[in-house]
Amino acid sequence: MKSLKRYLKIYWLSISRAYMTDLEYRFNFAASLLNTLFSFISTLIFFNIIYLRAREIGGWSQYELLTLLGVYLLIKGFFEFTVRKGLDRLPRYVRRGTFDGVLLRPVGSLFQVIASKLDFDDLSQILLAVILIAYSLKHLNWAFNPVYLSAFLLMIAAAAVILLANYLMIMTSTFYLTNIHHEDIYKNFLQMTRIPLDIYSPKVQFIFTYIVPLAFFVTLPAKTLLGKLNPILLVTAPIFALLNLYLAVKFWNFSLRYYSSASG
Amino acid sequence: MSVIEVANLKKYYQVHEKEPGLWGSIKSLVNRKYYDVKAVDDISFKIDEGELVGFIGPNGAGKTTTLKVLSGLLYPTGGSVSVLSHNPYRRDPEFQKQFSLVMGQKNQLWWDLPPLETFILNKEIYEVPDDQYKNTLEELVEMLEVADVLKIQVRKLSLGQRMKCELIAALIHRPKILFLDEPTIGLDVVMQKKMRDFIREYNRRYKSTIILTSHYMDDVKELCERVVVIDKGRLMFDGKLQEIIEKFADHKRLVADLSGTPSRQSLSEVGQIESFEPPRVVVNVPRGQVSERAVKLLTNFQVTDLNIEEEPIEDIIRRLFTQGTAS
Numbered sequence: 001m002k003s004l005k006r007y008l009k010i011y012w013l014s015i016s017r018a019y020m021t022d023l024e025y026r027f028n029f030a031a032s033l034l035n036t037l038f039s040f041i042s043t044l045i046f047f048n049i050i051y052l053r054a055r056e057i058g059g060w061s062q063y064e065l066l067t068l069l070g071v072y073l074l075i076k077g078f079f080e081f082t083v084r085k086g087l088d089r090l091p092r093y094v095r096r097g098t099f100d101g102v103l104l105r106p107v108g109s110l111f112q113v114i115a116s117k118l119d120f121d122d123l124s125q126i127l128l129a130v131i132l133i134a135y136s137l138k139h140l141n142w143a144f145n146p147v148y149l150s151a152f153l154l155m156i157a158a159a160a161v162i163l164l165a166n167y168l169m170i171m172t173s174t175f176y177l178t179n180i181h182h183e184d185i186y187k188n189f190l191q192m193t194r195i196p197l198d199i200y201s202p203k204v205q206f207i208f209t210y211i212v213p214l215a216f217f218v219t220l221p222a223k224t225l226l227g228k229l230n231p232i233l234l235v236t237a238p239i240f241a242l243l244n245l246y247l248a249v250k251f252w253n254f255s256l257r258y259y260s261s262a263s264g
Numbered sequence: 265m266s267v268i269e270v271a272n273l274k275k276y277y278q279v280h281e282k283e284p285g286l287w288g289s290i291k292s293l294v295n296r297k298y299y300d301v302k303a304v305d306d307i308s309f310k311i312d313e314g315e316l317v318g319f320i321g322p323n324g325a326g327k328t329t330t331l332k333v334l335s336g337l338l339y340p341t342g343g344s345v346s347v348l349s350h351n352p353y354r355r356d357p358e359f360q361k362q363f364s365l366v367m368g369q370k371n372q373l374w375w376d377l378p379p380l381e382t383f384i385l386n387k388e389i390y391e392v393p394d395d396q397y398k399n400t401l402e403e404l405v406e407m408l409e410v411a412d413v414l415k416i417q418v419r420k421l422s423l424g425q426r427m428k429c430e431l432i433a434a435l436i437h438r439p440k441i442l443f444l445d446e447p448t449i450g451l452d453v454v455m456q457k458k459m460r461d462f463i464r465e466y467n468r469r470y471k472s473t474i475i476l477t478s479h480y481m482d483d484v485k486e487l488c489e490r491v492v493v494i495d496k497g498r499l500m501f502d503g504k505l506q507e508i509i510e511k512f513a514d515h516k517r518l519v520a521d522l523s524g525t526p527s528r529q530s531l532s533e534v535g536q537i538e539s540f541e542p543p544r545v546v547v548n549v550p551r552g553q554v555s556e557r558a559v560k561l562l563t564n565f566q567v568t569d570l571n572i573e574e575e576p577i578e579d580i581i582r583r584l585f586t587q588g589t590a591s
Contacts, residue, residue, distance in 0.1 A: 010385070010388050013388055014385060017377060020381070021376040098370065103336070103337055103355065104365055106357035106389065
C-alpha cells in the first residue's frame with residue numbers, strides 16, 4: 001500500500017513535469033486538436049460513403065460500424081494518452097545514453113519510461129470517441145444494459161493491456177535494433193483494426209485473434225457492447241491479456257542485459 | 265573496512281568491423297567479423313570507507329566503464345564486484361539509494377524546468393524524509409553558492425551552475441558512495457577550483473567514499489591521496505600519488521638561470537635540454553647522477569640561480585601511457 005502511494009506520487013510528479021515542459025513550448029495545442037478533428041471527420045466520411053452502396057459489411061450495419069469506429073478511437077486515444085508517448089521516448093533514451101539515469105534510480109525502469117510523458121492532446125480523441133459511440137448507439141436504439149456495459153469495460157481493459165504488451169515488445173527491440181520504425185508498425189497494425197475482422201475467413205480470424213491479437217483491440221470490445229460476443233471470450237480475453245503482459249515484461253527485463261550504455 | 269571490492273574485473277565489448285563505402289556495408293550485413301574490445305581487462309582493487317580515490321587514464325582507458333560496472337549499468341564479462349556488499353548488477357533499490365553516479369557529460373536535470381523541480385522528484389524517488397531533504401538542500405545550496413539559480417530554468421544556467429545543480433540532485437539522498445566521472449570537464453579554472461573545494465569538503469564532512477575520474481591532473485593532484493592509473497583496460501598503478509614519482513620518475517630537472525651567452529652544445533653535455541631560452545634553461549638529468557651533473561653545470565657555466573625539481577607528475581603519467589611500461 002505504501003509503495004503504491006509512493007509510485008502514484010512519483011507518477012504524478014513525473015507527469016506534471018513533462019507537462020510543464022510542454023507548456024514551455026506550447027502554441028501548437030490548437031494545431032494538434034485540429035489535426036485530430038480533421039482525421040476524425042475524414043474517417044467518418046469514408047465510412048459513410050461505403051454505406052451508400054452497401055447495407056451491411058460482414059454482418060455490420062452502418063451504425064454498428066460507427067460504434068466500432070468509436071471503440072477504435074477510444075482504445076487508440078486511451079493508449080496514446082497514457083502509455084504510448086512515454087514508451088516512444090525509449091529509442092531516444094537509448095541512443096543518447098540517458099537510459100543510464102533511468103537504470104540508476106531505485107524505481108522500476110519500465111515505470112519510469114511510461115511515466116515520462118502524458119499527452120493531454122489525446123484526451124480530445126477520447127472525447128470524440130465517446131460522442132461517436134453514444135451517437136451510434138442511440139441510432140441503434142441501444143437499451144442501457146449494465147451487463148453488456150460491464151462486459152464491455154472488461155474487454156476494453158483487456159484490449160488496453162494487450163495493446164500495451166504488444167507495443168512494449170516492439171519498443172523493447174530498441175535494445176537490439178537501435179532504429180526500428182515502430183511508428184509505422186504501430187500505425188499499420190492499428191489501422192487494420194478499424195475494419196471488423198468478421199469479414200475475414202475463420203482461419204484468418206484465428207490468426208488475428210491469438211497470433212497477432214488485433215481482434216481484441218476493437219472488434220471484440222465493440223461486439224461486446226452490441227451484445228454479439230461469444231461469452232467464452234470474457235474469460236479467455238483477460239487470461240490472454242495477462243499472459244501477453246507477463247511475456248512482454250519478461251522480455252523487457254531480459255533485454256536490459258543487452259543494453260550497453262552509449263559512449264562506453 | 266572496504267566498501268568497494270573489485271577482483272579480476274573484465275568487461276569486453278563485441279564490435280564488428282566495416283569496410284568503408286556502400287559495398288562494405290552490404291558485406292558486413294552478410295558476413296560480420298566480430299572481435300572483442302577489452303574495455304576493462306583484469307582489474308582488481310579495494311576501496312575503504314571515506315576514501316577519495318582518483319582514477320586517471322587517457323580517453324578509452326576504461327575509467328568510465330569501470331564506474332558503470334560499479335553502479336550496475338553494465339554487466340561484467342568476468343570477475344567479481346561488490347559495492348556495499350551488494351552485487352551492483354542486481355540493481356537492488358536498497359543499494360541504489362546508497363550511491364550516486366554523476367557524469368560530467370550527461371545531465372539528469374529536467375532541461376526546461378528549474379533545478380528545484382528535479383530535486384523534488386528525486387526526493388520522492390529516493391524516499392528522503394522531509395526534514396532531511398530540507399537540511400541537505402540547505403547545506404548543499406550554501407556550500408555550492410547556488411541559492412539564486414534554483415528557480416531558473418536549467419537551460420538558461422551556465423555550465424558551472426548546471427554542474428553544481430547536477431551535484432545537488434545527485435546528493436540529495438546523501439549517498440554513501442559517490443562516483444564522479446569528469447565532474448570538471450569544460451569548466452573554467454575558477455569553477456574547477458570551486459568544484460574541487462566542494463568535493464574535498466563534502467568528503468571530509470560526510471565521510472562519504474568518492475571515486476573521481478578526470479583528465480585534469482590538477483583535480484587528482486589536489487584532491488586524491490590515492491590514485492589508480494588505468495590504461496587500455498589494465499591497471500598500471502594503485503597507490504599514493506607521491507609513489508608514482510618515486511616509482512616511475514627516472515630523471516630530475518635542473519632549472520637554472522645562466523648569465524652571459526651559454527652555448528647550447530656545451531649545455532647538452534650536462535643533460536638532455538628540455539628548454540633553452542637564456543637566461544632560463546631546463547636540463548633533464550638521470551636521477552642517480554643529479555649531484556655530478558649539477559656540479560658540472562655550476563663549474564662550466566655562470567649560474568645565477570639553480571633549482572632541482574622532480575619531473576612533473578603529468579609528464580610521468582604521459583610517459584607511462586605512451587610507453588605502456590606497466591609496473
